[in-house]
Structures are given as structure tokens and as C-alpha cells.
Amino acid sequence: MENDIYQKSLNLLRENKVRITPQRQIILKYLIDHDNHPSVETIYKALEDEFSNLSVATIYNNLELFEKLGIIIQIPNQDGGVRYDFFGTPHFHAICENCGKIVDIFYPKYKEIDQELKNITKISLILCHLLVGLKCMVYVTNVKNNSNKNLIDFIHEIFIFNLKIVLVYSFFQLTMF
Known part of the structure; x- marks a missing residue:
């Protein structure tokens, strides 16, 4: 099931002429596989060992793109920060x-x-x-x-x-x- 959701999300990126980079794939996969409503920092810490050239700026930029396409949503945090959630359902x-x-x-x-x-x-x-x-x-x-x-x-x-x-x-x- 998660693979179907992942493929549908990748297809949505392709339909919008978005290049499928390894960074986009790993961030998207993380959001689909985890329901922890992560912050950018949480995503970075979780993926930095697996993907050494991943930067915080790359995560921000990809999250902004995913949100623009309706793949994820932002959830305001009490401390003024933002959390993210995959919005498949x-x-x-x-x-x-x-x-x-x-x-x-x-x-x-x-x-x-x-x-x-x-x-x-x-x-x-x-x-x-x-x-x-x-x-x-x-x-x-x-x-x-x-x-x-x-x-x-x-x-x-x-x-x-x-x-x-x-x-x-x-x-x-x-x-x-």
C-alpha cells in the first residue's frame, strides 16, 4: 500500500514536470513512512546519515514544493515552528x-x-x-x-x-x- 502511495506521489511530481531527484525521493519516502509530523530538523536528523549531501535548505525547498502540489500540509506548532504531514488521506x-x-x-x-x-x-x-x-x-x-x-x-x-x-x-x- 505504501509503495502505491509513493508511486502516486511520484506520478504527481512527474505530471507537474518536477524532476525526480534522489533528495526528493528520500524526503517523500520519509514523510509517507512516518506519521510523527516532523519538523525540518527532525527530517534532517533522520536522513543525514543515509544521505550525506542532504542539506536543511534542500529539505525546506522540497517541502515547499510538496505542499504547493498538495502532497503534504503544514501544521503550525505551538512554538511558532511548523510541522509537516503527508496528506494521502x-x-x-x-x-x-x-x-x-x-x-x-x-x-x-x-x-x-x-x-x-x-x-x-x-x-x-x-x-x-x-x-x-x-x-x-x-x-x-x-x-x-x-x-x-x-x-x-x-x-x-x-x-x-x-x-x-x-x-x-x-x-x-x-x-x-
Whole structure:
């Protein structure tokens, strides 16, 4: 399965006339194989021994390209930095506001929420950039394990409510200029 995802990603690069370099391949493979939401530094440390001429600048440039093509997404970090995530299957992210741990939430109603938001806003949103912030890792663990469906529904309701507030605020801010 991971090889199919990797090949589809390489095909997307080729379709966009992007040269497939060894550096691009190793960075892409790392992102597909690891769900640790790495920073640039984490990727560099993980790959520097395997690929000695890989630079931090090369990683930044390739991540920027991958994001532009929709292969990965950026996730803002509490400390002002950025984490990255391979976005082969659309999903939400729960972030512990205490420790900063990021957990993927593969929510079965993702497409329904996407459609609901399109109906509310009349624009197409990229939901991957909308994050659910939680204050306790116990909740994040429950969501990750899908052990509490009521919690997921609760998060969904809070998510939609908070999103409506953010969208109204954002619209208000845009109309002020």
C-alpha cells in the first residue's frame, strides 16, 4: 500500500514536470513512512546519515514544493515552528495544548463536514489546516483509538461551532480592509 502511495506521489511530481531527484525521493519516502509530523530538523536528523549531501535548505525547498502540489500540509506548532504531514488521506489533527503532540484523526464523516463547510461559506476549504486543539492527552488518546465515539461527535460539534466563529471573524476582518 505504501509503495502505491509513493508511486502516486511520484506520478504527481512527474505530471507537474518536477524532476525526480534522489533528495526528493528520500524526503517523500520519509514523510509517507512516518506519521510523527516532523519538523525540518527532525527530517534532517533522520536522513543525514543515509544521505550525506542532504542539506536543511534542500529539505525546506522540497517541502515547499510538496505542499504547493498538495502532497503534504503544514501544521503550525505551538512554538511558532511548523510541522509537516503527508496528506494521502484527508484527516483532521488533534493537538494537545499541553505538550504539543499531534495525532491524526481519520474521521468517517470528513466528507460530510467538508460539504457542510462549503455550504456555510460558499467557498472550498482545505480542512486539513483546521485543527482541533485539546488540553488533555487523555482525550487525544481516546480519539486516536476511536474508543469513544461520543467524544468524536462532541469534537465535531465544537469544531463546527468554532469554525463558524472563526469564519465570521475572518470575514469581518476581510471586509474591514
